[in-house]
Amino acid sequence: MGHDITDAKQLFTTVTEDGKLVLSIEPYAVPEPEDHQVVIQMEAVPINPSDLGLLLSPAQMDTARSETVDGHPALVADVDPAMMRIFAGRKGKKLAAGNEGAGKVVAAGTSDAAQALLGKTVTVVGGEMYRTHRVMPAMMCVPLPEGAPAKEGASLFVNPMTAQGFINTMRAEGHEGIVHTAAASNLGQMLAKLCVKDNIPLVAIVRSDAQKKILTDVGVTHVLDSTKDDFMPNLVDALAETGATLGFDAIGGGKMASYILTAMEQAAAKRGGEFSVYGSPIHKQVYIYGRLDTGETILGGGLGLYWGVGGWLLTPHLEKVGMERMMEMRMFAVEERNGIFHSEYSSQISLMDMIDPEIAKGYDKKATGEKVLVNPSL
Amino acid sequence: MGHDITDAKQLFTTVTEDGKLVLSIEPYAVPEPEDHQVVIQMEAVPINPSDLGLLLSPAQMDTARSETVDGHPALVADVDPAMMRIFAGRKGKKLAAGNEGAGKVVAAGTSDAAQALLGKTVTVVGGEMYRTHRVMPAMMCVPLPEGAPAKEGASLFVNPMTAQGFINTMRAEGHEGIVHTAAASNLGQMLAKLCVKDNIPLVAIVRSDAQKKILTDVGVTHVLDSTKDDFMPNLVDALAETGATLGFDAIGGGKMASYILTAMEQAAAKRGGEFSVYGSPIHKQVYIYGRLDTGETILGGGLGLYWGVGGWLLTPHLEKVGMERMMEMRMFAVEERNGIFHSEYSSQISLMDMIDPEIAKGYDKKATGEKVLVNPSL
Numbered sequence: 085m086g087h088d089i090t091d092a093k094q095l096f097t098t099v100t101e102d103g104k105l106v107l108s109i110e111p112y113a114v115p116e117p118e119d120h121q122v123v124i125q126m127e128a129v130p131i132n133p134s135d136l137g138l139l140l141s142p143a144q145m146d147t148a149r150s151e152t153v154d155g156h157p158a159l160v161a162d163v164d165p166a167m168m169r170i171f172a173g174r175k176g177k178k179l180a181a182g183n184e185g186a187g188k189v190v191a192a193g194t195s196d197a198a199q200a201l202l203g204k205t206v207t208v209v210g211g212e213m214y215r216t217h218r219v220m221p222a223m224m225c226v227p228l229p230e231g232a233p234a235k236e237g238a239s240l241f242v243n244p245m246t247a248q249g250f251i252n253t254m255r256a257e258g259h260e261g262i263v264h265t266a267a268a269s270n271l272g273q274m275l276a277k278l279c280v281k282d283n284i285p286l287v288a289i290v291r292s293d294a295q296k297k298i299l300t301d302v303g304v305t306h307v308l309d310s311t312k313d314d315f316m317p318n319l320v321d322a323l324a325e326t327g328a329t330l331g332f333d334a335i336g337g338g339k340m341a342s343y344i345l346t347a348m349e350q351a352a353a354k355r356g357g358e359f360s361v362y363g364s365p366i367h368k369q370v371y372i373y374g375r376l377d378t379g380e381t382i383l384g385g386g387l388g389l390y391w392g393v394g395g396w397l398l399t400p401h402l403e404k405v406g407m408e409r410m411m412e413m414r415m416f417a418v419e420e421r422n423g424i425f426h427s428e429y430s431s432q433i434s435l436m437d438m439i440d441p442e443i444a445k446g447y448d449k450k451a452t453g454e455k456v457l458v459n460p461s462l
Numbered sequence: 463m464g465h466d467i468t469d470a471k472q473l474f475t476t477v478t479e480d481g482k483l484v485l486s487i488e489p490y491a492v493p494e495p496e497d498h499q500v501v502i503q504m505e506a507v508p509i510n511p512s513d514l515g516l517l518l519s520p521a522q523m524d525t526a527r528s529e530t531v532d533g534h535p536a537l538v539a540d541v542d543p544a545m546m547r548i549f550a551g552r553k554g555k556k557l558a559a560g561n562e563g564a565g566k567v568v569a570a571g572t573s574d575a576a577q578a579l580l581g582k583t584v585t586v587v588g589g590e591m592y593r594t595h596r597v598m599p600a601m602m603c604v605p606l607p608e609g610a611p612a613k614e615g616a617s618l619f620v621n622p623m624t625a626q627g628f629i630n631t632m633r634a635e636g637h638e639g640i641v642h643t644a645a646a647s648n649l650g651q652m653l654a655k656l657c658v659k660d661n662i663p664l665v666a667i668v669r670s671d672a673q674k675k676i677l678t679d680v681g682v683t684h685v686l687d688s689t690k691d692d693f694m695p696n697l698v699d700a701l702a703e704t705g706a707t708l709g710f711d712a713i714g715g716g717k718m719a720s721y722i723l724t725a726m727e728q729a730a731a732k733r734g735g736e737f738s739v740y741g742s743p744i745h746k747q748v749y750i751y752g753r754l755d756t757g758e759t760i761l762g763g764g765l766g767l768y769w770g771v772g773g774w775l776l777t778p779h780l781e782k783v784g785m786e787r788m789m790e791m792r793m794f795a796v797e798e799r800n801g802i803f804h805s806e807y808s809s810q811i812s813l814m815d816m817i818d819p820e821i822a823k824g825y826d827k828k829a830t831g832e833k834v835l836v837n838p839s840l
C-alpha cells in the first residue's frame with residue numbers, strides 16, 4: 085500500500101536561540117502508513133485562536149519580514165525579550181502546528197478500518213495539520229457524508245467540542261445557565277445556537293453593537309455590551325433572571341471574571357436568599373479558557389467563599405467525559421456542520437501564503453468570529 | 463423534665479440602622495427541651511477567627527466603648543461606612559454568635575438519647591454558643607470521656623474538622639501534598655500534626671521565626687518564611703521536592719495564591735515535564751478558606767490554564783463527605799483532643815468580659831495560634 089507522494093511540504097514554527105520567531109515551509113517526507121493508518125491530503129485547516137499561541141504568540145508581528153532560513157522560505161519576526169523566559173521550553177525546537185482540519189484519504193494501511201477510508205473526505209484532530217499530508221490512525225478520522233467538501237469538515241473539533249464541553253460542564257456541576265464573554269466569536273456563536281436549541285439560559289457578553297446583533301439574530305435574549313455604562317446593573321438583572329452561576333471567560337486578564345462573580349452574588353441577593361458572612365451559599369464558578377488579555381486576573385475581595393475561578397481546557401475535559409461521550413459529540417458536530425457548528429471564513433489561503441508577512445498580520449479574527457482557512461494543497 | 467433556669471444570659475451582635483455595631487448581653491428565656499433535646503450549660507466557648515466575622519468584622523474597634531443599649535449592658539463601636547453596604551443583609555437584626563463549644567447537660571427531654579446525656583459534658587456545634595445555656599438536639603452532642611473538663615471539648619469542631627477536611631479534599635482531588643499559609647495558626651498546627659502523623663508532604667508558609675519554630679518543633683520539614691528574600695526559590699524547591707499541587711490559603715487577598723501557583727508551575731518544570739502553551743498539564747489548585755487580607759486577589763497572567771482558585775468552606779465540605787465520614791471525623795477529634803487537636807488559650811473570660819472594650823480588642827489571636835476562651839457560666 086505504498087504511496088508515491090514526493091512534493092509534500094510542512095510548516096514549522098521555531099523560536100530561535102537569538103530571539104526570533106521563524107515560520108518556515110520545508111519539504112516533508114511522508115512516511116508509509118502503518119496497517120492502521122491513513123495518509124490524508126489536507127485541504128482545509130483553520131487558523132483558530134488556539135492555534136495562534138503556538139504559531140505566533142511570542143512574535144512582535146509588526147517586525148514580520150520574509151527571509152530565507154537554512155534554504156527554506158520563511159517569515160521571521162522578533163520576539164519580545166520579556167516573553168523569551170516564558171517560551172524557554174520551546175527555544176530551538178522546530179514545532180509543527182495546526183490543531184484540526186479536513187482532507188481526502190489518498191493512501192491507507194492494510195487494515196480494514198484504514199482501507200474503508202480510502203478516497204473519503206475526513207475530519208481530523210491531532211496537531212501538525214499545516215502540511216500537505218498528514219498520517220493519522222484511521223480510528224481518529226471521522227468521514228464526512230459523501231460529497232461534502234473538506235471545508236465543511238475543517239473546524240469540527242476545537243470549537244464544536246468546546247461548545248458542547250461547556251454544556252457538559254454546566255450539567256455535571258449542577259448549574260442552570262451560562263455566562264459567556266467574547267460571545268460573538270466563532271465558538272460563541274456555536275454556543276449561542278446550542279443554548280437556543282436546548283433552551284439553556286445564556287448571558288452573552290460582547291463589546292460592540294455589531295457583535296450584539298450577531299447573537300440577537302441567533303435568538304439570544306440576554307446580550308450585554310460590556311463597554312456600556314449600564315453593563316453591571318444589566319448583568320445583575322440578567323443573572324437574576326436566568327439564575328446562571330457558571331461563566332466561561334475568554335479574556336482571562338483584568339476584572340471580567342470578578343465582575344461576573346460579583347454580579348452573580350448580587351443576583352443571588354436579588355433572587356432572595358439567606359444572609360451569610362461567606363456570601364450566598366451557592367457555588368459560583370468562572371472558567372477561564374482563553375487569554376485575550378494576558379495580564380493579571382484581579383478578583384474583588386468581597387466575593388464570599390462560595391466561588392471558584394480556574395482554567396478550562398478541552399483535552400482534560402474530554403478525558404473526563406470518556407470516549408463514548410466524545411464520539412457522540414463528534415458525530416453531532418459532523419451532523420450540524422452546516423447548522424449549529426457552521427464556521428465563516430474571511431479568506432482562504434495556501435501554505436505559502438501562511439508565511440506572507442502581510443497575510444500573517446491578519447490571522448487574528450477573534451472579534452468577528454471569522455477565521456482564516458488554509459488549503460495546504462493549493 | 464422541666465428546668466428551673468431563671469438567670470440565663472446571651473450575647474447578641476447587631477449592626478444598627480445608624481451604622482453602629484452593638485454587642486449586648488441580654489436575658490435568655492431557656493425553652494423547655496423537647497423530647498429529643500437537651501439543655502447544655504455552656505462552660506467553654508472559643509473565639510475562633512471564623513467567629514469574628516459575625517461578632518466584630520464590621521466594627522472599627524478603636525472606637526469601641528461601653529454603653530447601655532435598651533437597658534442592656536453593651537459594647538458599641540462605629541462601623542466603617544464603606545462596609546455598611548456589605549452588611550446590609552444583617553442591618554437591625556439581633557444575631558447570636560459562637561460556632562462551637564462544650565458544657566454540661568443540665569436538663570434533657572424524655573427520649574432515651576436525651577436522657578443518656580444528663581450530667582455528661584458534651585462538645586457541640588451549631589452557632590449561638592455565646593450564652594449561658596444552649597438547647598440542642600441530643601444527636602448533635604458528642605459526650606467527652608468521663609472526667610474530661612469542658613475546656614478540652616471547646617474547640618473540637620471548627621478547626622479539627624477543617625484540618626481533616628483539607629486532607630479529605632487532597633485525597634478526593636488526587637493531590638499528593640499540601641501547601642498551607644498562616645501555617646502556625648491553631649488550625650495550622652493541627653494540620654501540621656495530622657500531616658506528620660500520616661506522612662503527608664506539607665509545605666508550611668509562615669511570617670516569622672517564632673512561627674517557624676512552632677512548626678519545626680511539630681516535625682514539619684518544609685517551613686518557609688514568606689517575609690524572607692529567598693522565599694520564592696525556596697518555595698519552588700519545596701514544591702519540586704514534595705510534589706504538592708494543592709494549597710489552602712487563609713490570606714485570600716493579595717498575591718499569595720498567585721505565588722503558590724507560579725511556584726507550582728516552576729516546580730513542575732523542575733520535576734521535568736512536557737512543554738505546553740497552557741502550562742504544565744497537572745491541575746494546580748489553591749483554596750481560599752479565610753480572608754486575613756480582604757483586598758483583591760491578584761493572579762499572575764502566566765499561570766497557563768491547568769489551575770483553579772476558589773473558596774473552601776467546612777459546611778459544604780461536610781455535606782459532600784456525608785454523615786458517616788463526618789461522625790468518624792468527630793470521634794477522631796474527641797480522641798485526639800489532647801494531642802493532634804489540642805488548642806492553646808491565651809485567656810479565659812466571662813460572658814460579661816466579652817463586651818469589655820479592652821478585652822474585645824484582643825480577640826484576634828490568629829498569628830500565634832492561641833485563642834480566647836469564654837466560659838459563659840463564670
